[in-house]
Amino acid sequence: MPELPEVEAARALIEARALHREIAAVDDRDSYVCRPHGPGELADALCGRTLTAACRIGKSMWCETDGGDGPSLGLHLGMAGRIIVDDHYAGDPVGDGPTSGYSGAAGHPDPGFATNPQWARFTLGFADGGELLLFDKRRLGRAVLDPRLDALGPDALEVGKAELAARVGSGAAPLKARIMDQSVIAGVGNLLADETLWQASLSPVRPAGELDAEELARLWTVMRRTTRAAIKRGGVHTGELIPHRRRGGTCPRCAADLVRATVGGRTTWWCPVEQT
Template sequence: MPELPDVEGFRKVLESCAKGRVIERVDVRDAGVLHGVSTRRLRDALEGRRFTEAERHGKWLLARTDGGPTLMLHFGMTGLLVCGHPDDAAEPHDRVLFTVGAGRQLRYRDQRKLQGLWLAADDSAVERLLDRQGPDAMAVGRAEFEAALSARHGRVKTVLTDQSVLAGLGNLLADEILWRAGLRPTCRANDLTEAERRRLYTHMRRTLRSAVTAGRVPPRDSWLTGHRDDPTPTCPRCHGPLRRSRMASRSTVWCPRCQPDES
């Protein structure tokens, strides 16, 4: 599932492939990924314009155009943004293709189609679409982060992955950050001490910086992520067995030795 580091990578793909280039053609191969906009309106709004700035907020990617609307993309569980050539054969899951000149084509590719593309006419429309999003996890300050956790009674992992609280963290990142901070996912957010909240914030920042550099949550041998899918997963820190459970319908992995019970 694309999380903040993946979407930051997609932002870089958009910039390198399409920034400053004229959108010559919009080819909608599957209108099922369009939300609140028809194929014809999407074409009429974008063809002939240029992509200018590419921004990210949490898991959302915003593709600005010159004096025109903003294309907003969300990648759900299986979405990708890739740069190809207009003559390359389309992949089965290429849903929308943007031919931008200089032999380049930006492709929104998504197998499961759980999210997709929106078109925001102006900044107020962008704000409405992002209205339920919390602060971006890469940009949030420590005081705001700590205040948000202190005000939530839910389990800390559920709070971290709630996009209305903090935008950008998903299942892998939340497990990784909590493991690094030595906090069990079932801890109540508002029960964390000030020292625990600060430790969590510090490890979130460090984990995000490394993951953004890698362009994803990297399955490194020294990371929890590198072992969670092993047949017999063990903790890369203490080498004890990892535990697995379900939390809010998501697979959750933690180390009972490195992340002791809050009691």
């Protein structure tokens, strides 16, 4: 669920509300979410420290502690994670599969989230009484010390035009698989990929190495625009194509029937007329 825009919202929430507060207690008992750490390991490393920076590359987020003198705390939202700081939340706005409608206008998009405390998979308790929760219905999120970031490509909003062309424009894999490969470009997930390729009128099944310079330049421009728009509007669900990714869905521009197939291991929807 959470892709770059949701993770950026979570990062900004931590930055705004969780920094410089003393960590007094840590609940790291979920051994799957906290793998490979054993129970108490994160608690021992973090208690008494403060978060001093919230950082992000793609969908990976981490917090520095004690101005960089302490261990960093990696937080990954996985497929359904969100961050809650005191009474404020950010991250996955839906929490369920794509069949759940996004209702995130006024009010809370998911009134049920606060009533299911068993979905708090990792908690930092602050000395002032507040707390930071990694809230994850699916349990595929992660909390880990000193996360490895070296396998990530450049962030989708930071990558330069020439660099994107060089990294994406090669290989025999489908274009969609290429832009979802986090070692090529970091931050694009399944929905953002479908939205971006539809906005750019590029077919997800084209071999990435076949794109010409103009198409790669267009991809760079459109990817940045769609990603920034998703951040501003509150998540990847706000994309123009997204509501049409369903049985019987049609292209919002030309009304052609959308095509559904598995590309890059994920369900993919696209317009066979416009996306070439």
